[in-house]
Amino acid sequence: MEIRKARLQDASNIYELVNSLSSDGTLLRRAFAEICENVRDFTVAESAQGIFQGCGALHLYGPHLAEVRSIVVRPEAKSKGTGGLLLQSLLDEAEDHGVGCVCLFTRIPDFFFRHGFRVVEDRTALPDKIYKDCQNCPRLYRCDEVAMARGQIPKVSILGTRIEAEQLVRLTG
Numbered sequence: 001m002e003i004r005k006a007r008l009q010d011a012s013n014i015y016e017l018v019n020s021l022s023s024d025g026t027l028l029r030r031a032f033a034e035i036c037e038n039v040r041d042f043t044v045a046e047s048a049q050g051i052f053q054g055c056g057a058l059h060l061y062g063p064h065l066a067e068v069r070s071i072v073v074r075p076e077a078k079s080k081g082t083g084g085l086l087l088q089s090l091l092d093e094a095e096d097h098g099v100g101c102v103c104l105f106t107r108i109p110d111f112f113f114r115h116g117f118r119v120v121e122d123r124t125a126l127p128d129k130i131y132k133d134c135q136n137c138p139r140l141y142r143c144d145e146v147a148m149a150r151g152q153i154p155k156v157s158i159l160g161t162r163i164e165a166e167q168l169v170r171l172t173g
């Protein structure tokens with residue numbers, strides 16, 4: 001299995017796989033244009049035969065925080081360690097960038113526990129994530145995801161303050 005940074009030529013495979021799991025809310029829907037624009041965030045897994053097996057993205061908010069997004073492995077390729085390799089590669093990338101904390105929202109915390117993530121009980125401790133995604137999320141009023149992080153939760157934010165995030169969550173919860 002090869003794990004490598006995505007190229008623009010991977011965008012259609014990424015688009016199809018990510019959106020195949022978006023209708024039930026497993027993954028956030030991503031527009032093709034958004035994937036192309038952010039393709040440098042993505043890492044892909046490819047078989048020895050060069051066949052696309054899965055992907056994951058690392059979104060950088062700033063030196064204080066990054067987020068693992070859109071991590072997914074093709075159904076027929078699951079349980080062979082590919083998801084773990086993709087995740088480790090994204091964590092290595094965050095470390096290369098000197099980012100102290102990596103967060104994510106998920107419905108499958110058990111997978112991420114195995115990779116050093118812990119639950120963040122109060123999601124307003126991650127205001128950047130709330131401002132980036134939650135406001136526009138169709139599941140805003142019925143979020144069933146668990147907030148998780150690896151590393152120290154940052155005391156600073158770039159997109160909104162914690163107080164603003166608390167207000168937003170209160171208004172919508």
Ligand SMILES: CC(C)(COP(=O)(O)OP(=O)(O)OC[C@H]1O[C@@H](n2cnc3c(N)ncnc32)[C@H](O)[C@@H]1OP(=O)(O)O)[C@@H](O)C(=O)NCCC(=O)NCCS
Nearest residue numbers: 026071072073078079080081082083084105106108110111
């Ligand atoms: C999560 C995912 C990327 C893991 O990929 P993978 O290649 O199967 O991962 P690995 O082989 O490294 O690890 C597999 C282990 O992860 C854990 N795991 C995987 N999916 C899980 C789930 N839905 N719930 C709980 N644990 C899970 C299990 O312990 C599993 O071991 P097992 O196969 O012996 O049961 C893959 O299952 C997937 O694409 N899921 C759908 C998309 C998704 O939910 N992404 C996460 C969004 S935050």
